[in-house]
Amino acid sequence: MKLTTAGESHGKALTGIIEGLPSNLEIDIDAVNRDLALRQSGYGRGGRQKIERDRIEILSGVRNRLTLGSPLCFAIVNADYKNWQQYMAPEGCDVTGRTLTKVRPGHADLTGMKKYCQSDARNILERASARETAVRVAAGSIAKCYLKALGVQVGGYVRCVCGAEDNNVYPFSALAAAKEQPLFMLNDKVQKQAMALIDSLKEQGDTAGGIVEIRINGLKSGFGSCMTYGEKLDARLAGALMGVQAIKGVEVGIGFEAGRLPGSKVHDEIFANGGTYVRNTNNAGGIEGGMSNGEDIVLRAVMKPIPTLMRGLKTVDTATGQPCTAAGERSDVAAICACEIILESVAAFTIAQAVSERLGGDDVKEVIKRYGELV
Ligand code: EPS
Numbered sequence: 001m002k003l004t005t006a007g008e009s010h011g012k013a014l015t016g017i018i019e020g021l022p023s024n025l026e027i028d029i030d031a032v033n034r035d036l037a038l039r040q041s042g043y044g045r046g047g048r049q050k051i052e053r054d055r056i057e058i059l060s061g062v063r064n065r066l067t068l069g070s071p072l073c074f075a076i077v078n079a080d081y082k083n084w085q086q087y088m089a090p091e092g093c094d095v096t097g098r099t100l101t102k103v104r105p106g107h108a109d110l111t112g113m114k115k116y117c118q119s120d121a122r123n124i125l126e127r128a129s130a131r132e133t134a135v136r137v138a139a140g141s142i143a144k145c146y147l148k149a150l151g152v153q154v155g156g157y158v159r160c161v162c163g164a165e166d167n168n169v170y171p172f173s174a175l176a177a178a179k180e181q182p183l184f185m186l187n188d189k190v191q192k193q194a195m196a197l198i199d200s201l202k203e204q205g206d207t208a209g210g211i212v213e214i215r216i217n218g219l220k221s222g223f224g225s226c227m228t229y230g231e232k233l234d235a236r237l238a239g240a241l242m243g244v245q246a247i248k249g250v251e252v253g254i255g256f257e258a259g260r261l262p263g264s265k266v267h268d269e270i271f272a273n274g275g276t277y278v279r280n281t282n283n284a285g286g287i288e289g290g291m292s293n294g295e296d297i298v299l300r301a302v303m304k305p306i307p308t309l310m311r312g313l314k315t316v317d318t319a320t321g322q323p324c325t326a327a328g329e330r331s332d333v334a335a336i337c338a339c340e341i342i343l344e345s346v347a348a349f350t351i352a353q354a355v356s357e358r359l360g361g362d363d364v365k366e367v368i369k370r371y372g373e374l375v
Contacts, residue, residue, distance in 0.1 A: 001020035018142060035144075036076070060073040078131075133244060152217070154344050155175035156214040194210075210336035212336065222358070223354045285299065
């Protein structure tokens with residue numbers, strides 16, 4: 001299973017092509033659109049989300065809600081394009097308007113300009129923008145349909161916003177409630193602190209990042225591999241999460257805490273239980289030796305604060321070589337809820353890839369049968 005994405009933030013549309021889906025898989029288009037709406041939600045979002053109402057338009061690969069086994073091509077139209085056509089049209093446009101040379105620290109602007117020989121960071125930021133993640137959410141939501149057919153579920157919540165942190169541990173069944181909350185947090189007190197922090201950062205023209213936890217529930221053991229490093233499930237999941245804009249670190253299970261504890265407090269002991277095996281702890285986060293072990297897969301990722309600050313950080317104007325404050329027209333103060341649903345999506349897609357590689361199957365019934373036969 002493979003995903004290719006294309007599209008600029010203020011271009012005509014974002015597009016994606018998924019190859020490798022089995023035939024006869026039911027695509028829940030309403031669920032995809034719900035995930036797209038979740039990506040646009042959350043306390044602290046900026047003006048762009050008032051313009052867009054992201055919806056998937058499936059162009060090929062699905063007939064009467066069922067996949068055909070052919071490439072599934074889809075688009076998410078940028079409503080803002082009508083305001084940008086004169087500066088973005090592929091057919092010809094004014095490239096002297098809406099230029100950006102007061103490059104933003106922490107964004108792709110400066111390094112991208114140097115690498116791709118551009119004098120206008122517009123030609124970099126249009127693609128580097130996190131708007132591209134709408135495609136990955138749609139694709140991940142389709143991957144969730146595939147996983148759901150096997151009884152595998154994906155969930156998550158926000159643990160921390162700019163230092164306001166929830167250190168509780170929750171069962172998988174508690175996570176769905178987070179989506180009803182303004183910051184996808186499960187601890188009301190911490191969430192209130194986080195909202196107050198966002199309000200005050202907004203006043204100061206500043207931004208926030210945070211920490212998200214993602215869980216995969218119901219995946220049988222043996223997905224991934226201990227034989228080749230490229231197939232290790234933890235390596236693939238970490239790569240997928242790190243591939244999301246603004247992610248600076250990923251943990252599996254207790255993650256970095258494992259470096260602070262002795263082995264006796266880290267490794268999950270194994271017990272026999274009526275012909276099967278159980279563990280009473282899940283410090284490994286559901287992955288041992290690069291393979292799923294049947295426990296919940298637990299991932300945490302840290303999102304850096306958004307690099308477009310309304311107050312502008314110190315930088316250099318590449319057009320003049322003079323010091324200045326960085327560009328900042330409009331910005332999200334926090335996009336941690338978007339980050340949560342994006343990370344769920346890329347994790348779902350990665351798990352679906354690992355399942356499809358192991359089980360194959362041209363038709364979804366074949367996949368379900370093979371999955372059911374696994375012990
Ligand atoms: C985003 C759309 C963008 C930004 C943000 C995410 O819209 P615009 O640039 O028109 O305001 O709000 O993108 C960035 C964080 C970025 O650095 O470009 C979206 O749809 O998620």
